[in-house]
Amino acid sequence: MIPNRMGTEIGSTAEHALYAMLDGVETRWACPENRTGAKGSAAIAGGGRKGSPFLPIASGETVVLAEEQGISGIVRRIWITLNDRSPRMLRSLRIDMYWDGSEQAAVSAPLGDFFGTGLGLVTPFQAALFSSPEGRSFNCAVPMPFRTGMKITVTNEGDEALRMFFYDVDYTIGDRHAADALYFHAHFRREYPTTQRRDYEILPKLQGRGRFLGTNIGVNPDTSRYGLSWWGEGECKIYLDGDDEYPSLCSTGTEDYIGTGWEQGTFSNLYQGCHVADKTSMSFCFYRYHVPDPVYFQRDIKVTMQQIGYWDPQTRDKFMESGVRVMEAREERIIDFAADAPESIPDYGVFEREDDWSSCAYFYLDSPASNLPELADVKLRVAGLDVR
Template sequence: MTRHHPLFRASRLLPLALLAMVGARPAAAQSLFEMQEGVETRWASGENPTGARGAGGQANGGRKGSPTVAIPAGESRVLAQETGTSGTVRRIWMTFPDRGPQMLRGLRIDMYWDGASTPAVSAPVGDFFGIGLGRTATFQSALFSNPEGRSFNALVPMPFRTGMRIVMVNESGRNLDELFYDVDYTVGDRHGPSALYFHAHWRRERQTTLQRDYEILPRIAGRGRYLGTNIGVTVDTATYYNTWWGEGEVKVYLDGDRDLPTLAGTGAEDYIGTAWGQGQFADLYQGSPIADEKAMQWAFYRYHVHDPVFFQRDIRVTIQQIGYLAPHSREPIVRAGRPLYRAGPGRVEMDLSKDGKFERADDYSSTVYFYLDRPESPLPPIAPVAERVAGLERSGQ
C-alpha cells in the first residue's frame, strides 16, 4: 500500500524528518526516487480536457491549438473529472486576463469527491487561491502562491477514492474568454481508511456583530484536521477611522467544547506569527500579502502543517473583533464623539482619554481549509455573487 501524505491522514502526524523530506511543496510522502506501482499521472487542461492517455495537444496539428478555454457569463466548465478510480489531485494552476474584483469574486470553483452531490470545496476563485478582498499580490506559501501577482497555484493534496470533478462557474456577469489552467493529478493511488477528504468553505460578514465572534469555520461534526485559513479584513473607517483592528483572538472549539475553547490564541497578528502590528510579508505557513493602511485592508493566512489541529468529534473556529485605541489614533474618535465599548462582557463605554481594547464590527471574509472523514459537509452554499463583490471598490483595482 502506498504511503499517505501526512496532511490528509487521520492518524497522528508523521515524523518531522519525513515532512522535511517532502519540503515546502506538498507531494506524496514517499521519497522522490521511489516508484509507486499502479499509479499514473494525468494533466487536465485546455489541450487535454479529459486528461486521457495519448489525447493531449490534438488541436492545430499539435501546434498549441487550444491553450485556453472560454466560460461565457452564466455558464460553467468542468476543468477535470475522473470516475471509477482512486487518485490524488496534486497541483492546480490557472490564470486569466481580467483579475479585477468582479472576476476574482465572480468566478466560483467547486470540487466534488466520490460522486457527492454537493461540493466539498466552494469558494470564489481568488479567495480559494490564498488571498481575499478581490485583490492579488505576489506571495509564496507552502500551499498556495502567486509568483508575480498574475497567476494562481494550489499545492494542497486532495485524495479521492472513486472519482472527482472540478468545476468553474462564471457568475461574474462578464464573459471569460481565456482561462489557462492545469489540474495535475494521479490515478490509482491506494488510500487507506485514515485518508481524509479536502474541503474549503468561503463566507463573509460585511459587518460583524459587536461581541459575537466571526466564524471562520462554523461547527461541523466528524473526524478530521483543520488545515488553516486566509482572512480578509476591511476596516469600517467611517466608525473606527484608522484605529487598530487586530486584537481579536482566534479560538478553536474541539470535540464538544461549547462555552470555552481548547485552543485560544492571543491576537490576529500573533496567530500569523508576527507581532506589534501587521505589515506585508509572506512565509511558508503564515503571512499577510496585503497590508494596505491607505485602504485599511488586510489579507492574511495561517496554515497548520507542522502544528496540526486534529478533531475527533467536531470543530468550530472563530476570531474575535477587538481593536485598540492608542494615542496616534485617538483624535478623530474623540472628535466624532461616538462611544466605544470596552472589550469584555456587557456594554461598558470606554474612557476615550485612555488607551485600551474595545469591541468593534468590521467587514470580514474568509476561506477555511480542512480535511474531513467524509466527502460532504453540512456547510451552506456560499453567498450570491452580489454579496461577494459588494464594497470591493476600496481596493482601487
C-alpha cells in the first residue's frame, strides 16, 4: 500500500500510478445531465443537445446530487456553480453527505463555507483541497471513501428560490479499501458574537479515532467597538487524547497558524492561505490544511482558537479618543482608555475580544457518524451577513 496525499491508505498501490488500470473499478459522473450517474444515461435530455445543464432548487427543496447503494467507491471531485453567489444564498444552501447507509450526515455545512468560501465572500483562490477559479465556482478534491454506499444532497433552507444550480460529482465504484480507511467529515460552527476568555471551538470535542485535516475560518470583527485594530493574536490550541486544561499542540498566533506572520494579507498556497483580507472592515477568510503535517488522534480531539486582540501606540491613541474599555488578556485587569491615567496604560498590549467567528472543520473518522451537534439553524447562519 502507498499512502495517498492525505496519508490514508485507500486502495491498492496501482491506484497511485497514472498509467495503471484498477481491476473492477468504474468511473461515474453524476450531474444534471445524468442524475443517477448510470452507464449510458448521460446527455439524453433535449435530444442530447445540452438539454439539462442545471437544476432549479426551490425554497425548502432537497435535491440528491449523487447516490450509490450496495457498492464501495470513492468520491474524488465535486464541482458546483450557481447563478446566485450572494453571502445569504451560500449560507442558506446546505450540503449533506452520508456514508454506508448512516442516517446521520458526516458532512453538514453551508455550501459556501464547506468549499472554503468563508463569510459567503466568493473570491479566486487555489489550494490543495479546495479552489475557486476566478471566484465563480466551487471545487473540492478531497478523497471520500465509502464501503457500501453514499448519498450527497443539497437543501435550499433560504427564502429565495435558486434558479440555476450546476454540478458534477465525480467518483469511482468498486474500489477496495484497506481495513483502516477512514470516513470524511466536515463540521460548521458560528459564534455571533464570541465570549471573552472562552476560546472559539473550531472543532468541539470529538470522540473516535482519526485525523484532523484542517479548517477554513471567517472573521467579521466588531469594528464599532474596537475600530480597525488587529484581532488575530489568539493561538490555535489542539487537545488530543485526554488533554484537559492544557492542549498538546499550540500555535503562537492566528496568522502564525496559517503560516504567515505580523498580521496577514491575501495569499493562497497549497496548504494555507488568506483569500479575503479587507483592511477597510478587518474581515478576513483564511485556511490551513494539515496534509504534510498530519494531526492524528486515537480517542478524542478538540480544536480551539483564542479571541485576543492587540494594541500598539497608534491604536492606543485611537482607543483613548473613542473611550474603549477592554480586559487585558494576561492579567485580566480592566483597562479604561478614557478614564485611566495615560501613564498607566502601556504602549503595547493584548486584550480579550468578542467578534463574529465562523468555520468549517474537516476530518477523517473511523465511523460514518460522529457525536458532534447538528448544523445550526439557517437564521443563525445568515444573521448579520448583509451588514458589512
